[in-house]
Amino acid sequence: MNGCLVLAATPMGEVRDASDRLREALATADVVAAEDTRRTRHLATALGVTITGRVVSFYDQVETARLPALVEDVAEGRTVLLVTDAGMPSVSDPGYRLVAACVARDLPVTCLPGPSAxxxxxxxxxxxxxxxxxxxxxxxxxxxxxxxxxxxxxxxxxxxxxxxxxxxxxxxxxxxxxxxxxxxxxxxxxxxxxxxxxxxxxxxxxxxxxxxxxxxxxxxxxEGARPVAARPEDLVGEVERLVADGARLKDACATVATDGVSKREVYEAVLASRKQ
Incomplete structure (x- = not known):
């Protein structure tokens, strides 16, 4: 029993991005579960591949209903190839639930890498x-x-x-x-x-x-958020906590000083805070 669920990335637009492994999988899989069966057949034709396995639709609205039969196909030794319209299955596309169901049954799952938006x-x-x-x-x-x-x-x-x-x-x-x-x-x-x-x-x-x-x-x-530069006055509380724990004031200032705030600036901020 050598069944397996195979996730395969498909081209986002440029057919030449299809891998040799995708071509082989389309030609040899026992079952091809496709988000859009027509688009998958068109892709196979463009790649010069004849799909010999059973083709079933697998889109959001039928995903739950199709799960049991596809999991059983894998359990009974068949290779199930999962493809979506473009890119990688499970990434904002159908696939996650089928993978999880196979994992829960301790059935083999693998992936053919490729295009991803x-x-x-x-x-x-x-x-x-x-x-x-x-x-x-x-x-x-x-x-x-x-x-x-x-x-x-x-x-x-x-x-x-x-x-x-x-x-x-x-x-x-x-x-x-x-x-x-x-x-x-x-x-x-x-x-x-x-x-x-x-x-x-x-x-x-x-x-x-x-x-x-x-x-x-x-x-x-x-773009990720850029770090906000610390201000000397923002570090006063940390210095005072260190001092309360027994540290010398100058040592505490040196400890909390950052690349953007020198220990002298921290020291002066502490003194100004104490005067207030």
């Missing part, structure tokens, strides 16, 4: 992305969306997220108000496709551009 946009953004978070799609309604943006106000990591083109202008306008117009971002549109475009700039600049209307599939990368 998230990592492609991060690489193209021109922003520091050594550490990042991915937030899927923002809330559609303004209130929850603004609350979501509030959580990013002090987030030090870059944040990648998807957005519908007809909501992009509103999302960027809210971001200007909550995060500040000077915060940098990149809007990546139609990645790998004929009309690929990457707009980089401040949130103010990007909001102004988006207000004119944007089309296509959108991935946004938002």
């Amino acid at each position: 998230v990592t492609t946009a991060l690489a193209l953004s021109g922003l520091p992305v050594e550490r990042f978070c991915f937030d899927g799609f923002p809330p559609r309604k303004q209130g929850p969306r603004r609350a979501w943006l509030e959580t990013l106000r002090a987030e030090p990591r870059a944040c990648a997220f998807f957005e519908a083109p007809h909501r992009l202008a509103d999302t960027l306008a809210d971001a200007v108000e909550i995060l500040g117009g000077e915060r940098r971002a990149a809007v990546c549109r139609e990645l790998t496709k004929t009309y690929e475009e990457v707009r980089r700039g401040s949130l103010t600049e990007l909001a102004h551009w988006a207000a004119e209307g944007v089309r296509g599939e959108i991935t946004v990368v938002l």
Whole structure:
């Protein structure tokens, strides 16, 4: 019994991005679970591949109903290939529940790596992305969306997220108000496709551009919040706590001093605070 669930990344637009392993999997899988069966068949045709296995639809509305049969296929020794319309399954696309169900049964799960709008946009953004978070799609309604943006106000990591083109202008306008117009971002549109475009700039600049209307599939990368420089007076309380624990004042000032605040500035702030 060598059944396995195989997640496979599919091209976002450029068919030549398909891997040889994807071609082989499409041709040999016993079952192909596809978010859109027509698009998957068109992809196979473009790749010169004949799908020999059973093709079943696997999109959001039928995901739960399809789970038991697909898990049983794997349990009975069949290879089930899961593909979505573009990019990696489970990343804002169907897949998570099927993976979790197979894991719960201790059934093999593997992945064929490939195209991903998230990592492609991060690489193209021109922003520091050594550490990042991915937030899927923002809330559609303004209130929850603004609350979501509030959580990013002090987030030090870059944040990648998807957005519908007809909501992009509103999302960027809210971001200007909550995060500040000077915060940098990149809007990546139609990645790998004929009309690929990457707009980089401040949130103010990007909001102004988006207000004119944007089309296509959108991935946004938002710069992480920059550390706020400490002020000498902000460190007084920490110094006083060290002194209360027995430290000499000058030693305590040296301990809490930072790259942006010298021990002399901290010392003077403590003296000024005591005079008050």
